[in-house]
Amino acid sequence: MTTAEIEAYIKQYAPGKVKLAAADIDGILRGKYISTEKFSATLKGDLGFCDVVFGWDAQDLAYENTRFTGWHSGYPDMLLKLDPRTFRKIPWENDIPFLLGDFYDATGKAAHVCPRQVLKKVIADCHSLGFKPYFSQEFEWFNFEETPDSFALKGFKDPKPLTPGMFGYSILRSALKSDFFHDLFDLLAKFDIPLEGLHTETGPGVYEAAITYSDALEAADRAILFKTAVKEIAYKHGIMASFMAKWREDLPGCSGHVHQSLWDEDSTSNLFFDNTEAQGMSTLMKHYIAGQLHCLPHILPLFAPTVNSYKRLVEGAWAPTTLTWALDNRTVALRVLPLGAKSARIETRVVGADTNPYLAIAACLAAGLYGIKHKIVLSQPATVGNGYRDFSNGKLPANLNEATKQMRQSSIAQELFGAEFVDHFCCTREWEWQQFSKAVTDWEMKRYFEII
Structure with missing residues (x-):
């Protein structure tokens, strides 16, 4: 589907929400549901997503030995850009629209900790x-x-x-x-x-x-x-x-x-x-x-x-x-x-x-x-x-x-x-x-x- 077709489907999707996710370092999908209005704005820009997803382990225990983020940085937001090519409908969840995203740093550069970005670089x-x-x-x-x-x-x-x-x-x-x-x-x-x-x-x-x-x-x-x-x-x-x-x-x-x-x-x-x-x-x-x-x-x-x-x-x-x-x-x-x-x-x-x-x-x-x-x-x-x-x-x-x-x-x-x-x-x-x-x-x- 084209981006326009994705937008059209999401606008007419009655429940009025979209599911999105991105992978952390362990390959666990971290995500959320957002409103269709929020999604439309996100497609035109970026979505803020707390960088704690790269600051804790699989049990959500905060790392004490990493430099990327932590209590020392205050766990600010990263930028998450959704990839329209990953658009899907989840058939066991009422065909809710779903997309994956990539993480970027505050300057718009691909985040070096983002596993999907690592693969894209290779x-x-x-x-x-x-x-x-x-x-x-x-x-x-x-x-x-x-x-x-x-x-x-x-x-x-x-x-x-x-x-x-x-x-x-x-x-x-x-x-x-x-x-x-x-x-x-x-x-x-x-x-x-x-x-x-x-x-x-x-x-x-x-x-x-x-x-x-x-x-x-x-x-x-x-x-x-x-x-x-x-x-x-x-x-x-x-x-x-x-x-x-x-x-x-x-x-x-x-x-x-x-x-x-x-x-x-x-x-x-x-x-x-x-x-x-x-x-x-x-x-x-x-x-x-x-x-x-x-x-x-x-x-x-x-x-x-x-x-x-x-x-x-x-x-x-x-x-x-x-x-x-x-x-x-x-x-x-x-x-x-x-x-x-x-x-x-x-x-x-x-x-x-x-x-x-x-x-x-x-x-x-x-x-x-x-x-x-x-x-x-x-x-x-x-x-x-x-x-x-x-x-x-x-x-x-x-x-x-x-x-x-x-x-x-x-x-x-x-x-x-x-x-x-x-x-x-x-x-x-x-x-x-x-x-x-x-x-x-x-x-x-x-x-x-x-x-x-």
Whole structure:
């Protein structure tokens, strides 16, 4: 829809309000409802939005270690500009008009802390090189027969999975809760988040969805909206959906794999495919793979942003632990699929469902472009067999603290994303580790309370 068509729809929308949102550093959508009158004024200018959304963590606890904003600055407003290209109607909320926005500073410059702006900057860099990036993110997540109230009354312990048993790719289990299952597919399509597929995964109450590919910015918009939309649709069915990376030790974790390819400016030729090569991999694709392998240890917190993320990245749990690549192999960090002129792509399997899609996609693209710019040779051979046992190129950092230290000290991270963003993001991850480190866990109580 054009901006004029959007305005016309909103003016005639009887409830007289618009819903808007933007992503914080954790990938949580922070938003509000505004009147249609306020929206009309906003389209002609900017909307003030408190910068505290970049001054607190996922639990709204104010950071004490960041420089961007805080008590020292008084938490002033940032400018939020709505992007008409993100316009949607929310079908499970009476078709209310909805838009996403980008944050800017008081001078009108793109805010360096804004995840969507970070991605837009990387995409612009990609376009300047003559490439058009196409991406898609797929998600696994667990569903529970709980409400926020019931789960809180349980002390946030032992949520009841939606269905029992492991049942990957199960027709039976998708039929068991078919109203919810079909609502997801149908309502997401109406919300302009088309799915290529939706199925049960191995685990009690776990689903997996592959979002239809698109240009990189639209792919990230779809991904971040997907996570919130799934949660809201689940609420309608008395269900809680969780994208936590690993909710139980003895079950697989939840991935957020990113599929990606580079095309020419006209979107007519997939530049990752070369039919003159034995494996179909173009030189450009090889540089891109080499760039990701080289950069991964320097930017891992963008792919694994929480303390819990690293509980997923363990051996034998369908998530990678080594810096590896291979052709169609699900035990490595980069699964390479040079399947043809239309479908040749790379799947970055490090990414978890708990990521901020803007930052995960930006990290994949920036790292791949780094390999292209520096013409890094893919000298590391493809892994054959079990990637968990291939230590030829090293292992991924083992926890958030280790990964964040490496990112903070990395000149590569600063080259890819700028010193200001790296500083702010690393501060938020250091804060996350600090909050975890001072917490007393159930594991400690069971292990030490009596015997030690």
